[in-house]
Amino acid sequence: MKLYIKNMVCTRCKMVVKQELIKLGIHFSMVELGEVEIIENISCEQQNQLRVALLKAGLELMDDSKSVLIEQIKNVIIDLVHNSEEPLAIKFSEYLHQKLNHDYTYLANLFSEVQGTTIEQFLITHKIERVKELLVYDQINLTEIAYQMHYSSVAHLSTQFKKVTGLTPSHFKQLKNKKRVMLDAV
Template sequence: MKPTTVLIKNMVCHRCVMAVENILQTESIPFHKVIFGEIHLCDELSNDQKSRLLYHLDKIGFEMIDNQTSGLIEKIKQLVIKRARNEMDSETNKIKLSIYISDIVHHEYTYLSSLFSSVEGRTIENYFIEQRIEKAKELLIYDQLTLSQIAFELEYSSVAHLSTQFKKITGLTPTYFKEIGAGKRKALDTV
């Protein structure tokens, strides 16, 4: 019995985790835990289990990552999403993004940045900004926070900084976006 970790692409929310847990339970595949982008199994998958898991994951828009480079890119994306959505404790949020990512994945940031750019066609920083703007869109649509509160929540230095990045990414001001609503939001896995 050898515990193993399987990497999964496109798992970006708690509902994704629940959907994968449901597949594992339905298929009677024993697991320790499921977290963003990872399944921690109790044992290696048999060929039959692997093919059934691949089938069910594909049906809901996920895919198993087989090579190391893809796994590393997916891990970086998961870390960036958590950071951009402010889903970490305040101490971790104080750590510079590059240092945080390097510490977690145990590689130099220059290597990770170069790898990410060559595979994704954009920088880690651009991906981080895009994720923060998607979170800002979500908060604007919910209409429970002011623009100042959203800027504070997403750790922007000012409302002007948030507005500038928002307009650069979306082509719209936050106020105008709020008026036209959810039609302009993207699913996180398509960002």
Template structure:
């Protein structure tokens, strides 16, 4: 049986889901962001219990196809940005169309309707979140980050960062230093 789960964004999320399923004595066959296949068939009572348990830890069981498609789009984007950076050089719309087997304009309209922003804006926001993470936890220069995330230039990354966050990457790094000093 396949389960579709909202808010899975990383390996830690996968571990949390596996732990919850094992507590309920379900056998996990496979897991990827947003999807879990289990060996068990669940009755209505088990589904309600699982749904309640997942909500407690910040996840949501998805039951309709549109929500599953939107979550799959989000999972694919997160996967590209964090784990399959070589795909950053490919065309996002072609990749999503190929993986989901649906026309991009249909996917785009569905995503915008459900999320209140475009697929492109979500993609950019996720890239900028990774940029922030790299600026905080890494000694990479902005130029190195721009190359890693397939930006055409450091200036393009810097402009997109400022447009998204309201501050420049340099200002963000200074904020990080202030936060670290105040925590000590």
């Protein structure tokens, strides 16, 4: 049995979900961003207890299939941007289609309708947040960041960064108060 959870965006979220499942005696085989594979069926009482526990942690158990699909889109993007350094061998739209087994146009229209922004804008926002993170860490240069984040050039990255933040990457790096946004707030 699969359960879908909203706002799971990081490893800590996965740890919280695992802890709550263990506390409630719910056996699971897998906990990934946005979803949990439960070994056996759980009672309504257990499901309600899990719902309450997750809400306290800022997470939400989802029932609506459209909400589940939106979260899956977000999780694919977050995983791609924050956990993958390999460039895509195919277009992003095809990648999303293959991951979620839905037509990209359907996914794009649903996402825009529900989120009030496009999949592309959501992807760009996450890429820029990741670039900010890499700039703050100061372990790799802008050329390496552009490559790692799948930009065609440093100029493309810089243009998009300035369009989103109002700053150039070098100016952002010089700021003393480097403001970054938490992933679940993006």
